[in-house]
Amino acid sequence: MALIEVTEQNFEQEVLKSDIPVLVDFWATWCGPCRMQAPIVDELSGEVSSVKFAKLDVDANGRLAQQYGVMNIPTLLVFKEGKVAGSAVGLQSKESLRELLGL
Template sequence: MSAINLTKETFDQEVLNSDKPVLVDFWASWCGPCRMVLPIVEELAEELTDVKVCKVNVDEEGDLAARYRVMTIPTLMVFKDGNAVNTTIGAKSKAEIMQMLQ
């Protein structure tokens, strides 16, 4: 399954009300580091069954970026039980992202 594209209409249902941890990638198409991370995020979406993988295009969903105070992209956030429990900024390796999920 590929990463779920989130909007402000779907964010609460897909992320905050999820019964499993959720990795959210805040990104933009013009961002070089975001383009480096995106294939890893998509790969994780295909591989992981115990984690939901989602992405937010900050150009299209500025309200969501503002809601979570995303000032720099890429920003990766892990949500559990409706709360952001881990955040990292900048391009990360697959191993670093996996470690965030632990």
């Protein structure tokens, strides 16, 4: 499934109301580890169709980052049925993301 950009405007529809789990990558353009995480998330999104993959720029969507307690980036949150079901902070391998998603 293709990676989507989520913002404060579409977060509720794309993430909270999704009928499948959603992995949200909280990132920023200036963050080196975030740039290293991006291709891993992108690659996994091409392999897994049972999960929606999304990116959220913390600089442009600070309210959401604050709401979900994101203090360090990259932070990856898994949402199921509108609630946080798992999280990981820092650069993650594809294998650890699979584990986080229960794959």
